[in-house]
Amino acid sequence: MLPLPPIFRARFHSTRASTASVPPPRVKATLPDALCLHCGLCCDGTLFRDVELVPADDASKLRALGLPIPAARVESRPLRFLQPCTALCADLRCRVYSDRPVRCREFECALFKAVAAGKVESTAALKVIRQTRQQAEKVRRLLHELGDSGERVSLARRFKRLKRKFDVGELPDGLDAETAYDRFAELCLAVHELDMRLRTKFHPDPSDG
Known part of the structure; x- marks a missing residue:
């Protein structure tokens, strides 16, 4: 069985929404429509x-x-809700957008900030989004083929x-051992590639610097 790459173990399992320590740049009002409604990641x-x-x-x-x-299991711990978000619509709009939580309201991914700052063209950003969504769908497909259908x-x-x-x-x-392990190895590689794309394009880990 293919072992998990260290970068994946450190990153993909522990990521959760957080605010940036540096105030984000001002963005054009149309930018969320231009990018976010094509993304939803x-x-x-x-x-x-x-x-x-x-x-x-x-x-x-x-x-x-x-x-x-x-309800919080421990009173001192903050409340949280799991992803995927039930407020995400099929057209990638948020049905509670005007009342969305603070973390959601304040979060801007690295790609969004790069476009807002003029460092990346919108067309290039949309290509990154499309490729990343395709990679995420590949991971979902392999998970489903291996018996995990928890969407x-x-x-x-x-x-x-x-x-x-x-x-x-x-x-x-429904899968013999050789096929199952081969497909799981393919899944590990697909997850690693997705993790690298998320880490470099959307939400860099501060420890990487």
């Missing part, structure tokens, strides 16, 4: 596995709007769950 379970609420968020109102926010769970959690099964020799039904 920060909402569909590809980039983040959950979103943490802050004291300024009204959890009761967000629950009333349909976000599945469970309401982030890619990180789905991969981690499947890896635990392979680690103990629990293989998917």
Whole structure:
């Protein structure tokens, strides 16, 4: 079985939405429409596995709007809800956009900032988005072929769950051992490539610097 690359272990499992330490540049009003509505990676379970609420968020109102926010198991820990976000529509719009949580409101990915700063052309950014979404779909397809059909769970959690099964020799039904391990190796490579794209283009890890 192909071992997980260290960069993947350090990155893909632990990512969650956070605000940047440096204030983002001012952006044109049309930029979210030009980029975000072609992307959705920060909402569909590809980039983040959950979103943490802050004291300024009204959890009761967000629950009333349909976000599945469970009660905190430990009172001192912040509330959070899992990705993919149930408010993400098929056209990649947010149905609670005007009331979205603070983390969602403040987050801007590295690609968005690069376009806003004039460092990357919109056409080039859209190509990056398209290629990254295609890679994420490849990961989803392989997960499904290996028996994981949990579409309401982030890619990180789905991969981690499947890896635990392979680690103990629990293989998917309908596949012989050789095919299953070959396909899992393909999945590991696909996840690693996706992780590298997310890390370099969308949400760099501060420790990389």
